[in-house]
């Protein structure tokens with residue numbers, strides 16, 4: 001009788017546990033091995049900032065994080081000569097006169113959550129996010145800074161609490177891709193997906209796509225034309241182009257859309273800790289008794305889902321993201337290399353398997 005069989009007859013649970021543990025060790029070893037090979041083949045050019053410890057660690061509260069986030073930004077801005085902010089950026093700020101707050105709204109960072117909250121606070125409503133979206137276009141509306149006179153704008157910029165929400169650029173790109181293009185496994189054929197895939201068909205040039213292609217992502221058939229769903233790789237290559245040919249506010253640099261070296265933001269929230277950050281910011285701005293409209297804590301985009309996309313692209317393409325979005329990585333304390341070297345979802349999967357089988 002083999003050891004395992006003997007064990008199984010005595011304790012099926014222990015036998016299972018040992019088999020799973022063995023499998024996990026092999027799997028983990030393999031991942032580690034492939035990761036090592038992967039990383040050593042292509043030495044990474046890092047962004048200039050390497051956080052001394054994990055910026056997103058659960059051990060650090062968002063409040064403690066603020067001083068670190070702002071110190072990093074200050075350091076970055078000191079090194080970079082900054083010109084005056086272009087007047088057209090003023091339109092990116094939304095105003096709450098009630099709480100003296102300015103919010104610079106960056107797409108794909110949880111901006112609907114933040115806007116809905118700001119709206120509810122400003123107008124004393126209790127809209128859910130869905131209700132808020134449906135209500136847009138109704139009255140009243142959140143005002144943009146540009147709807148004030150020059151003097152009023154300056155006064156608000158000087159005296160109001162200014163909020164910026166930022167997100168890991170890698171996550172933000174996946175979020176934008178899924179939202180506008182759908183993608184291979186997630187394509188649902190909303191009108192938005194049709195329009196974006198149609199409008200950005202020429203992104204296919206970046207991957208030298210010969211039509212018809214064997215690995216077709218799917219085709220959108222409108223009444224008289226066919227469009228291909230833009231693959232993630234084509235999207236990544238297009239948005240990291242230097243010519244600006246495929247520029248769009250939804251994947252524009254956050255640091256360009258809301259320039260933090262020109263605007264002295266009082267608070268840098270991260271999408272990864274959005275609920276906690278917004279809570280702290282608005283309590284600080286004097287909001288009391290409106291707990292019911294604050295967003296619940298939730299994980300934005302699954303790490304695993306995100307890596308489904310980056311797993312499939314070459315390191316060279318990831319490096320293009322690193323170059324193009326370097327200011328966003330550096331100013332806000334994100335790191336391409338760190339994101340790439342920590343596939344923590346895999347680690348947690350294994351821990352979960354252990355837990356499921358071994359009850360520890």
Ligand SMILES: *[C@@H]1O[C@H](CO)[C@@H](O)[C@H](O)[C@H]1NC(C)=O
Pocket residue numbers: 048076079080081330
């Ligand atoms: C800003 O500073 C970083 C280093 O922190 C540097 O790599 C970058 O080239 C600078 N950019 C400009 C426009 O000065």
Ligand SMILES: *[C@@H]1O[C@H](CO)[C@@H](O)[C@H](O)[C@H]1NC(C)=O
Pocket residue numbers: 124125126292
């Ligand atoms: C919003 O909800 C709060 C708490 O449930 C309630 O006290 C308040 O009257 C509501 N406001 C409106 C406008 O419905």
